[in-house]
Amino acid sequence: MGTVALVTGANRGLGRALTEELLNRGVKKVYAAARDPHTLQDLSDDRVVRLRLDVTDAEQVRSAMEAASDVEIVFSNAGLALGTAIVGSSVLDQAQREMEVNYFGPLRLLQRLAPTLARNGGGAFVTIASVAGLTNVPFLPTYAASKAALHSLTQAARILLAAQGAAVIGVYPGPIDTDMSRALAIPKTSARDVAIAILDGVEAGQEDIFPDAFALEFARSFEASPKTSERQVAAMMLAAAA
Numbered sequence: 001m002g003t004v005a006l007v008t009g010a011n012r013g014l015g016r017a018l019t020e021e022l023l024n025r026g027v028k029k030v031y032a033a034a035r036d037p038h039t040l041q042d043l044s045d046d047r048v049v050r051l052r053l054d055v056t057d058a059e060q061v062r063s064a065m066e067a068a069s070d071v072e073i074v075f076s077n078a079g080l081a082l083g084t085a086i087v088g089s090s091v092l093d094q095a096q097r098e099m100e101v102n103y104f105g106p107l108r109l110l111q112r113l114a115p116t117l118a119r120n121g122g123g124a125f126v127t128i129a130s131v132a133g134l135t136n137v138p139f140l141p142t143y144a145a146s147k148a149a150l151h152s153l154t155q156a157a158r159i160l161l162a163a164q165g166a167a168v169i170g171v172y173p174g175p176i177d178t179d180m181s182r183a184l185a186i187p188k189t190s191a192r193d194v195a196i197a198i199l200d201g202v203e204a205g206q207e208d209i210f211p212d213a214f215a216l217e218f219a220r221s222f223e224a225s226p227k228t229s230e231r232q233v234a235a236m237m238l239a240a241a242a
């Protein structure tokens, strides 16, 4: 993969695994972006360029994108999961913060980067969404809603950026073994295996990537019938509550 990549949230979890796997696959350069660049210090490869980037900060997005003027593929990975309910005093605040990171963050990147990608030959923009964005899995109801917004944005970007030759790729993982899903007592796939499957999918030219066994099973049910998928999730929630 001899390309110039950018990964948001590159300091830990899936973003770190994607960065390492890009390096393993011979990427020319990777812009590793994180809110605190000190958390990227152990990425010692010469091909790594560290960037400070909070995706909710328009000024940081502007200056990071200016610095990454040769980028060809973007992994919009940074994400936040807070809310476990739709009732209670913190619901709106948490839902808004999730939207800021999971939806407005990728939108800000697209707004700034689409022209850059066009100048660099079309480019590719990869959104890390979630199966929960296809059918709400209400262990994390407002997070899932923000990922549904991201899924919708991914579809729009795919159509609107086709004219410049950009590939827009949606990734829909199931549970990954990272800090985000620490509290969930369910089987999870390692971040490294998910990163490998994502990059395999990108290299194979897939538009929608389901990078683990849970996600593939979820996709089968969703593609057969979104309503069946919703009922299966409802049954799973009932079983978990019993």
Ligand SMILES: NC(=O)c1ccc[n+]([C@@H]2O[C@H](COP(=O)([O-])OP(=O)(O)OC[C@H]3O[C@@H](n4cnc5c(N)ncnc54)[C@H](OP(=O)(O)O)[C@@H]3O)[C@@H](O)[C@H]2O)c1
Binding pocket: 008, 009, 010, 011, 012, 013, 014, 015, 034, 035, 036, 053, 054, 055, 056, 076, 077, 078, 079, 080, 101, 128, 129, 130, 131, 172, 173, 174, 175, 176, 177, 178, 179, 180, 181
């Ligand atoms: N874990 C799962 O089960 C799962 C399943 C499906 C999809 N996903 C998605 O996969 C992606 C990676 O998640 P993960 O599992 O690796 O979670 P994680 O371990 O919690 O890591 C989240 C990453 O996002 C960064 N981040 C959060 N807010 C940010 C902001 N405002 N600006 C820039 N970076 C920010 C974090 O940086 P800090 O260290 O600075 O907080 C961290 O690098 C997310 O989009 C997530 O929604 C995860």
